[in-house]
Amino acid sequence: MSGHDSKYFSTTKKGEIPELKEELNSQYKDKRKDAVKKVIAAMTVGKDVSSLFTDVVNCMQTENLELKKLVYLYLINYAKSQPDLAILAVNTFVKDSQDPNPLIRALAVRTMGCIRVDKITEYLCDPLQRCLKDDDPYVRKTAAICVAKLYDINAELVEDRGFLEALKDLISDNNPMVVANAVAALAEIQEHSSKPVFEITSHTLSKLLTALNECTEWGQVFILDALSKYRAADAREAENIVERVTPRLQHANCAVVLSAVKMILQQMELITSTDVVRNLCKKMAPPLVTLLSAEPEIQYVALRNINLIVQKRPTILAHEIKVFFCKYNDPIYVKMEKLEIMIKLASDRNIDQVLLEFKEYATEVDVDFVRKAVRAIGRCAIKLERAAERCISVLLELIKIKVNYVVQEAIIVIKDIFRRYPNTYESIIATLCESLDTLDEPEAKASMIWIIGEYAERIDNADELLESFLESFPEEPAQVQLQLLTATVKLFLKKPTEGPQQMIQVVLNNATVETDNPDLRDRAYIYWRLLSTDPEAAKDVVLAEKPVISDDSNQLDPSLLDELLANIATLSSVYHKPPEAFVTRVKTSQRTEEDDFADGSETGNSESPAYAPDSSTSPPASSSSAQYAGRQAVAAPAASAAPALVPDLLDLGLDNSSAIVSVDQPATPAGPPLPVLLPAATGQGLQISAQLVRRDGQIFYSMLFENNSQIPLDGFMIQFNKNTFGLAAGGPLQVPQLQPGTSASTLLPMVLHQNISPGPPSTLLQVAVKNNQQPVWYFSDAVSFLVFFAEDGKMERSTFLETWKSLPDSNEVSKDFPGIVMNSVEVTLDRLAASNMFFIAKRKHANQEVLYLSTKIPRGVPFLIEITAVIGIPGLKCAIKTPSPEMAPLFFEALENLLKS
């Protein structure tokens, strides 16, 4: 913007910042306070008031706590972006940490811990040490949490300064708040440390159980959760623990109740006396039910947990099924969970009551809920043999109401009931057939067709019924087509008369010649061959007796269930997924890398410095790639969180947000010769060759550094400019000091989606490399789109077909490659497969080979590929369909390079 233009902009907002500045420096206290408030207000609505940093910090030295707090709030927000100025505040912090007022002491330590600026951290240690031993419990409890903050910034410092020991001492503190915070801090540190930091001995256990009674409700949760990791030595100890935890079940706070339940369930495993166990179950039931009187949000969490508990110990709530009946005003997510539990608790004793409820739900207005209720009736029928008949009669009643989605859902579950009780309830088929015309959902249609085929001999007009579907065969979804095919074959085998014979011709023709669906075609060909070679064998295969299905209402695998039960009262028990499935470990500081290296060397990984660059020809062992991948997951968010801390060392004018990572570790080797990107002539003797490669599902920047200069080079760093794919370094560049005449190669793990450049997609990747001896070197690389193709890009045929159909034609892009010759389908497919383009099907069209392949790029974007060529004749046509057609040029460029070579 020219200076001329800017004038216009400043006039509109003229004075706001300068005015605040003036007020902040006012000689009147009240005016200063108001000004700081205005600054905070501007900050919270997202205005940048960082330019007032010095003026605000100047207000910090005040006796007025209200004002001081505001200044601290400001500091936490802006210290990161102004690390040098933040140092100005250190003196006041240190002074405040010795203030006679305990509130000010605590405030200083609390705030310092929140400022993630290295230089400030150094000054934090002494005040923290003092505050951990402060006379005032408010200061001690704040200091305890502060240790966890410091550990997150600099773990080594915490260990070196003996803060862990101080924290452990606080477990014996006489103030329960302090104990609770010390426990919370230790538990967090333990989670991130490979060393045993916080082991619960029987001694700490008894101390903590005592503290439990005095703690605030929240402290009780911290302590119970920490103690749940404790394994009692024997049944007696377990009983003792349970006895001391049981009173917590009476707590008004749901979190306390659930954490206590978790603890009790865990210790129950060890208790051998059945009387004690029965008694405990009896004690747990009322509080669990009471959780359902809480807010619906908490009910939801409770229900998800109860779902797990009743799978393991159905007796606890066996008599309480009524409390899970849906209330009229329950939110839908609560109703759905209640239904699940009702199915689990349904028994011969209560099934009549339960059915009455389900029937009622099936006439409510919420479609999803109604469907689930209908399905629940079917599941009960499958689960309870003696009640099956009653369930079916309820289903028939519902079908008679003729509400479309109810009928369809009922037919789907009745199909399962037939599978569970063969030759028992077929008399109802006639009723089902009445609704034939109303079916419009694939699953219901497929179910009905399956029923007709399976019982063709008992349905007089089975051929007519099936025939009515055949007319629309080509338009039906794959699911329905498959069932139609099988049902017609069944019909033919059971009634080999003229009508069915004609039908089978039509179907087989439709399912082989007319279709693009490989699944359908394959199945049709198998039937065809079977029927034409040996009809008896066909009977044995197609009409074979099917295994009886069983109830699926306890779907969870026992080992998963046990794992989830150990995680009761955590998110894991709400998602019904093990923690590692959704917890991505993220740390806010760069310490991550070093830490994980330590882990790595412990497990005997190949990344120790002993592996010098001379092993450069061997590709990385898969274990080390896994290590990379693991680290990658952590490093990615770290990089995005860190940028503000990292000054633009290279002064590139590049976007600052890809973290520059220092070089202090030797490298892991790379493989084939790499293209030279920075020739020695340009790089004052330094030659850099590099290429993006994909190894074990991970993208690396494979680099070779050759020092042809006269001096040793060290301190290598790398930075990437914004690019289409948001590629950035995912870890430190590991290049040792390079003596003159030596070389080193390295694999730099890369992360995606960091800072994406706008504009049309481009393969351009601009790189800057720096070392301690030379100026910054810039060079450009071309990204090969192939490195993004994921290992799991293979699609099922049916998925492929569906995806192809679901994408609009505007997403299809095609290109001719006149210069490319395909000499052999196999060789081409192998080559494509090596780049993670997976073969799905092929067909011959005249003399042309048509190949179908799929691949996937990050964020699960699929590419559906159709390649058409004549063997041995130059000229190849490629059409792709993808949700991201803008990437097509890059794709074609990569494909051309791959097939040309």
Added chain:
Amino acid sequence: MISQFFVLSQRGDNIVFRDYRGDVQKGSAEIFFRKVKFWSEDAEEEAPPVFNVDGVNYFHVKVVGLLFVATMRTNTSPSLVLELLQRIARVIKDYLGVLSEDSLRKNFVLVYELLDEVIDFGYVQTTSTEVLKSYVFNEPIVVDAARLPPLGPASLFMQGSKRMPGTAITKSVVANEPGGRKREEIFVDIIEKISVTFSSSGYILTSEIDGTIQMKSYLTGNPEIRLALTDELTIGRGGRSIYDYGGSSGSGAVILDDCNFHESVHLDSFDVDRTLSLVPPDGEFPVMNYRITQEFKPPFRINTLIEEAGQLRAEVMLKIRAEFPSSITANTIVVQMPLPKYTTRVSFELEPGAIIGGSEHTLRAKLTFSQELHGNITKEAGPVSMTFTVPMYNPSRLQVKYLQIAKKSKTYNPYRWVRYVTQANSYVARI
């Protein structure tokens, strides 16, 4: 551990945003709001209170039309977070008197100060208004409740606050009254939310009372309080199942299935004479929560009669009888009955008049349909549901016999308010 806490308006505007750990991106509020708003295409489905997007766990509760949200990366206790969100709402209400977008915006400095004391580095420190008073220095700017705009569509969300029903007090516990001195008073509310399901023939299928004794104290000097409950109070059904509680009603005994107490309550003499003693902390809090499935006399009987009158017509007669003493008047009564989709016309007449105890009201409606009935109209209409509030009445008959305040001096005689109120939770009659 909690990474961020924020409050969003119904439109998704950030009213309060506090980051505690810096490990979740700044745009989380927007990601959250988008996800909740477009949870599924059909608007009927509501986002569950806990979900995960790209490794970030989002928790939310709805309080008076505002979304209270927390984000977190770790696998910790979800009930803790959800409970905390409710408590933060309560603490803020204690301080501001009124919880609304307006009051939050006017008091954001105070709210941030509170949030700093409530959570440190993602760990809950305290949610006790009493304890917070010693660390929080900003004075609330009181928003006049009377001038609040009506909630409008926001009132839809009100149903979420099951445990904090509308105590009519909108006075800050910390702000000084305009007159200077605070009025010495204490409110004890016995709030019972009842759920009843009647079968089509009028039998009670399920019935349940969720009760709370809620207290809000404006007493200075924190005097000790004794609260004596009904003598004939038993806790636990003695291991009997829900199916065989019959026979115990009518005897005047109140049998609680389960109950729990606020942490400030001492139960030393509870087993002997059913007396609770406590030093009430500032702010509104539940002294005791209880749950009853013992049979009770429902306040309303609902009679529904549907008769088909020809192929395209039907007649509905809805009769509501109030079965409580005539000294009591029920209010905010809404009766709902879903009708078949193809209903095109309804004409009805309703007997006017307040619903006082013992009275009976009838609604007659004539329905016209656009298509023939499939068979049984009762399968496609109903059930009839009711919401209501009945003041000075509680079906459990649990009573506060007396409320004793330890006296500081002879002249010390603060106002004591003991109020009973019954509200419908899920009050449904099938047809």
